[in-house]
Amino acid sequence: MTANDEMMVPPDVVYVTYIRATPQRVWDALTKGEDTQRYFFGFRIEGEWRTGARWALYGDEGVHDDGEVLECDPPRRLKISWNVRAFEDARGLPPAYIAYEIEPLGETVRLTMTQHQPKPIPRKYHEGGKQGWPMILSSLKSYLETGAPLVIETPAPPQ
Amino acid sequence: MSEAVNDVFRALADPSRRALLDALYKRNGQTLGELCDGMAMTRQAVTKHLALLEDANLVAVVWRGREKLHYLNPVPIHEISERWISKYERGRLSALSALKKALESDDDGE
The missing domain is CATH 1.10.10.10 (Winged helix-like DNA-binding domain superfamily/Winged helix DNA-binding domain)
Known part of the structure; x- marks a missing residue:
């Protein structure tokens, strides 16, 4: 399955949050390391943010996750492939596809995150994402609206 | 809000x-x-x-x-729980969840 075919199958998860901020501010928060380290378990994202470029998420011990930029339409839509690199036994797993849609609605935006996982992955990684993403997105909302992220702890590696 | x-x-x-x-x-x-x-x-x-x-x-x-x-x-539920529950109960809940993990990993070893 290619990156384009995967849109034909329904996403595995869809998360939505409404944020009082401009689309550009939300875009920056998703794509700039100085923002992500405030709400995303302290990780810094780096990337060129053009189609075909690489991106990576850095923690204290190096690359935690990385992937390719598949669609880049600032400040409205970003689609990336996502490989987990931090855990030894996750390295051979097929990538997930993550898409962010940023829609302005008056003074707020609706941020929709969809995840496609075209090839099955071990349940523990799926469960890890299910716990992690809602925390990250609610922390992002809090960070942008109040300047303070929610206090969230770095999750333990999947057992 | x-x-x-x-x-x-x-x-x-x-x-x-x-x-x-x-x-x-x-x-x-x-x-x-x-x-x-x-x-x-x-x-x-x-x-x-x-x-x-x-x-x-x-x-x-x-x-x-x-x-x-x-x-x-579940994002709105996280927003609520983080704002209210965690503010007061974070320490105790983390201790409980660490205990739960420790106990469950013992089970795995059997």
Whole structure:
């Protein structure tokens, strides 16, 4: 399955949050390391943010996750492939596809995150994402609206 | 913001709506028809409950052609729990969850 075919199958998860901020501010928060380290378990994202470029998420011990930029339409839509690199036994797993849609609605935006996982992955990684993403997105909302992220702890590696 | 919080509590106050969320937790991305199959409710009632859950942002929808797929969206629940519960109970809850993990990993070893 290619990156384009995967849109034909329904996403595995869809998360939505409404944020009082401009689309550009939300875009920056998703794509700039100085923002992500405030709400995303302290990780810094780096990337060129053009189609075909690489991106990576850095923690204290190096690359935690990385992937390719598949669609880049600032400040409205970003689609990336996502490989987990931090855990030894996750390295051979097929990538997930993550898409962010940023829609302005008056003074707020609706941020929709969809995840496609075209090839099955071990349940523990799926469960890890299910716990992690809602925390990250609610922390992002809090960070942008109040300047303070929610206090969230770095999750333990999947057992 | 408080309006959004009210919507979440109002939506969660009804057992039928909680049953719909449970059904989506078990299998995400269901159509109205699929959700009706598992429920002892009329299609009309399910439709009404889903609309309320959507308004509260507890259910997110994706259109595939003419099919509307429903997804559990736990983000608003996290916003509420982080703002209120964690503020007071973080220390104790982390201790409990660490204890739970330790006990469960013991079980795995047997």
